[in-house]
Amino acid sequence: MAYKDEQLNEEKVFKDPVHRYVHVKDRVIWDLIATPEFQRLRRIKQLGTTNYTFHGAEHSRFNHSLGVYEIVRRIIYNFQDRPHWNNDERLLCLCAALLHDLGHGPFSHSFEKVFKLDHEYFTQAIILGDTYINKILERVASGFAQKVADVIAKTYEDKLVVSLISSQIDADRMDYLQRDAYFTGVSYGHFDMERILRVMRPIEDQVVIKSTGMHAVEDYIMSRYQMYWQVYFHPVTRSAEVILSKILHRAKYLYETNDFKFKLKPTHFISFFKGKVALDEYLKLDESIVHYYFQLWQEEDDSILRDLCERFMNRRLFKYVEFNPNLQMNEWMELYRLFQKANIDPEYYLVVDSSSDLPYDFYRPGEEEERLPIHLLMPNNELKELSRHSDIVESISGRKRTDHKLYFPNDLLNDIKDENIKNRIKAILYGRGEIKNVK
Amino acid sequence: MLNNHAKLMQFFSVANEVTGRKKLQKMIYILQKQDIPFEEKYQFHFYGPYSEELTLRVEELCNLGFIDEMKEEKSSYYQYHYTITSAGETFLNQFSTGLPDFTDKVVMLKGRSSRFLELVSTMLYFDDLSKNEVEEKIQITKPKQKYSLDEISEAWAFIGKLSQVQ
Structure with a gap:
């Protein structure tokens, strides 16, 4: 037969x-x-x-x-x-x-x-x-x-x-x-x-x-x-996804920054960072491997990578508010500048997530x-x-239903030393009374 | 933030008005294949390359008031017209999209029917194949559209011209 x-x-x-x-x-x-x-x-x-x-x-x-x-x-x-x-x-x-x-x-x-x-x-x-x-x-x-x-x-x-x-x-x-x-x-x-x-x-x-x-x-x-x-x-799931994406961005950035030396060489990620992923390399990467790296990257010298991995592994997620890019664009730009002044990198810690993502x-x-x-x-x-x-x-x-949310680490905002900056950020984020606590 | 939205706004600003969702889908895909870095993910569908991400993003832009969508009832279906609003122009002015000038390409694309753009986008979808293989694929994947040899030749010429203009 x-x-x-x-x-x-x-x-x-x-x-x-x-x-x-x-x-x-x-x-x-x-x-x-x-x-x-x-x-x-x-x-x-x-x-x-x-x-x-x-x-x-x-x-x-x-x-x-x-x-x-x-x-x-x-x-x-x-x-x-x-x-x-x-x-x-x-x-x-x-x-x-x-x-x-x-x-x-x-x-x-x-x-x-x-x-x-x-x-x-x-x-x-x-x-x-x-x-x-x-x-x-x-x-x-x-x-x-x-x-x-x-x-x-x-x-x-x-x-x-x-x-x-x-x-x-x-x-x-x-x-x-x-x-x-x-x-x-x-x-x-x-x-x-x-x-x-x-x-x-x-x-x-x-x-x-x-x-x-x-x-x-x-x-x-x-x-x-x-x-x-x-x-x-679900916004909590999206929060974890936002952090995950930022970890990958940060790890790639650090790899491309020649003077940064990983304590754990990102062997399984290198082809991804270089944008040339061969099939055998792709097949080797599964979730266990990713978690292994995230676990150990909590001990890296880079504070952003360390923090993001610690958040991901321990479910210390970003909080969020509803965001309307039309009505709140000026607020977003002000927040961006305030985050920079507070030494919280907005590229990693102030993230808009849309339904189209x-x-x-x-x-x-x-x-x-x-x-x-x-x-x-x-x-x-x-x-x-x-x-x-x-x-x-x-x-x-x-009916067209779409959604945008702004994600940020509330705990880091609480730690800002400059009271003026902290209060202004909180006034923008919480002032609308739309903040929802992460479960 | 919202860089991909801003890129689409740039497109609508250049295009002034786009008639038809199918046409919009094919225009963005063809521009992508002309190395204009729109990032919407496309898959092959019944009517050629289609991006759900683009559909959603355009819905978002409509809901935000950046794009105006006008629904027109035709005999057996609806057709949609898209134009940029003043709020959309204001939003766009706050961004530097970094896109190259693609005005002439958009003019060329706007002047063609959605049927023709379906053919062009399908040919570009198979651009890793030889010319003969592409033409064979058109017959396999689009038997109902019954594209003639003349149309296919015209599409090849169009693709050639399109890559020469901005």
């Missing part, structure tokens, strides 16, 4: 708190899971710094990847006899679902921003490079790895296949919303996925939703909206051909954009 068709003697299952069981029967999938590149995902948390706010959020990219695979497996099972579905694409879909997040690194959003990286580039590099993953995929068929890479990059010719992994209502989002809700312990984020899977219909180049399933999709859209504001954009989004129908929206399949076989038919979705997606 060809490797691509090989089945395990007995179906294997992974016990999963979200989907109950993840089922594996294909030898190829089983082999991919066993590779070092895939096992590495166990050491990368799905939600980065969210566990500083919701302590249960310790789940990994490994959990999520298995979950996305399982959802796609169930979708394909439902699609088997439906028109437009080509079951020859089954294994390709399963592999792409399993491997879609393979290139994520530790705290990947911060790393990407600071070091100008792209996890999708590394996903492609792992799938197409000299790796265990690549060897397995090429054993399926010559060129199969490229197909998997194309599906994940959304450049594959069959758009229906792509839309299972990446669209406005895809397996990726359906897994992470439910999984993140489960592990954070929040009550929102839940929706009737089984119902959505039952009303999904493949058409020529996308998956659409049978109109009778609209209410299940409304629930999904609402979950996405609530998770965005309540979990993903977040790698999550909520549903927007957009303009024609801006991006593909969720389509309902009406009884007369017409397609209708979801928000044109659902008042709930229209009200959520029609």
